[in-house]
Amino acid sequence: MDSRAIIDRLFTETAADREELRHLLSDEEEDTQEYLAQKAREVSRRTFGRQVYLRGLIEFSNYCKNDCKYCGIRRSNRNAERYRLTEEEILSCCEIGDKLGFRTFVLQSGEDPYYTDEKMADLIRKIKRRFPKNAVTLSIGEKERESYELYYRAGADRYLLRHETADEEHYRLLHPEEMSLKNRKRCLFDLKEIGYQVGCGIMVGSPYQTMEHILEDLFFMKELEPHMIGIGPFITQKDTPFSEFPDGSVKLTLKLLSILRLLFPKALLPATTALGTLDPMGREKGILAGANVLMPNLSPKDVRKKYALYDNKICTGDEAAECKRCLAARIEKIGYEIAETRGDYGESSHCI
Numbered sequence: 001m002d003s004r005a006i007i008d009r010l011f012t013e014t015a016a017d018r019e020e021l022r023h024l025l026s027d028e029e030e031d032t033q034e035y036l037a038q039k040a041r042e043v044s045r046r047t048f049g050r051q052v053y054l055r056g057l058i059e060f061s062n063y064c065k066n067d068c069k070y071c072g073i074r075r076s077n078r079n080a081e082r083y084r085l086t087e088e089e090i091l092s093c094c095e096i097g098d099k100l101g102f103r104t105f106v107l108q109s110g111e112d113p114y115y116t117d118e119k120m121a122d123l124i125r126k127i128k129r130r131f132p133k134n135a136v137t138l139s140i141g142e143k144e145r146e147s148y149e150l151y152y153r154a155g156a157d158r159y160l161l162r163h164e165t166a167d168e169e170h171y172r173l174l175h176p177e178e179m180s181l182k183n184r185k186r187c188l189f190d191l192k193e194i195g196y197q198v199g200c201g202i203m204v205g206s207p208y209q210t211m212e213h214i215l216e217d218l219f220f221m222k223e224l225e226p227h228m229i230g231i232g233p234f235i236t237q238k239d240t241p242f243s244e245f246p247d248g249s250v251k252l253t254l255k256l257l258s259i260l261r262l263l264f265p266k267a268l269l270p271a272t273t274a275l276g277t278l279d280p281m282g283r284e285k286g287i288l289a290g291a292n293v294l295m296p297n298l299s300p301k302d303v304r305k306k307y308a309l310y311d312n313k314i315c316t317g318d319e320a321a322e323c324k325r326c327l328a329a330r331i332e333k334i335g336y337e338i339a340e341t342r343g344d345y346g347e348s349s350h351c352i
């Protein structure tokens with residue numbers, strides 16, 4: 001099999017079969033990687049021009065009732081210093097973000113029962129009333145369909161819920177017994193049906209992950225047809241059961257970003273903070289591999305270190321304004337610019 005031919009078919013037909021994808025994933029040649037990135041960039045420029053969308057991330061609570069084995073804010077981690085922001089504090093993050101030009105707020109947290117459905121819906125309504133032009137994205141984990149419906153009616157626009165892995169057995173190795181892939185998938189399909197723009201995704205190089213799992217992930221994504229796909233390398237967190245596992249690979253993450261761009265030309269693909277944590281130029285490389293979204297941190301400076309999903313997370317010492325300035329400068333350097341619109345799925349269709 002010829003990698004170039006596979007990439008060309010991906011480019012023209014947005015399709016590949018399992019063998020072709022397997023071949024591409026195991027081809028370690030620099031030339032292949034470069035050709036893949038070049039084609040992915042071409043697609044992303046055709047769809048989005050040189051515009052990169054910003055999503056302001058507000059990490060509003062690190063309390064979590066779940067116990068995912070990879071995650072630093074799992075409930076069993078006694079070393080995690082817990083915090084939760086008040087409604088006023090969250091609104092003030094939005095205020096700062098809005099002034100900085102963010103048109104999307106991403107509310108992310110552990111699965112914190114303190115924020116009941118009513119509290120969440122109330123908060124969403126307040127944000128939408130004050131910032132009617134802005135999109136609200138939720139990333140607060142698995143809920144009942146009724147809860148998702150309630151948030152949607154309150155004005156939430158999008159929902160991020162990484163599926164983490166599409167393989168049953170692998171899912172069980174990463175999660176506590178009471179969680180299931182079946183429910184995670186149920187959540188994603190419910191969210192889509194309700195009308196959210198939905199994001200799924202995986203950690204690249206998570207413990208026990210094999211190439212076959214990644215292939216399964218790609219086929220699951222084709223089935224779900226998400227609007228957004230968030231992938232980043234797994235990063236070891238010292239207080240978790242996975243503290244002895246190595247970090248995921250930046251190179252494989254970049255390669256997967258390019259494959260995703262070719263398989264899903266219009267999808268919103270973030271160059272994640274995890275990618276920037278393992279490589280100082282990781283986010284820039286992500287954009288050049290086909291990503292088109294950045295998610296700078298809008299959380300108050302004093303809580304950022306506490307939202308420690310993994311070790312050595314970057315940007316924990318900067319104010320939101322500094323983060324924005326830094327990112328704008330970084331992407332300008334590689335010839336891109338920050339978009340001023342909300343960046344909804346299917347919003348933009350540029351010509352090269």
Ligand code: SAH
Nearest residue numbers: 070071109110140141162233234235309310
């Ligand atoms: N509680 C929410 C938000 C989870 S945090 C939810 O369940 O969706 C967001 C994402 O961070 C997770 O989906 C996971 O993929 C990622 N993450 C968690 N621990 C990580 C680690 N050690 N390395 C890299 N990414 C991690």
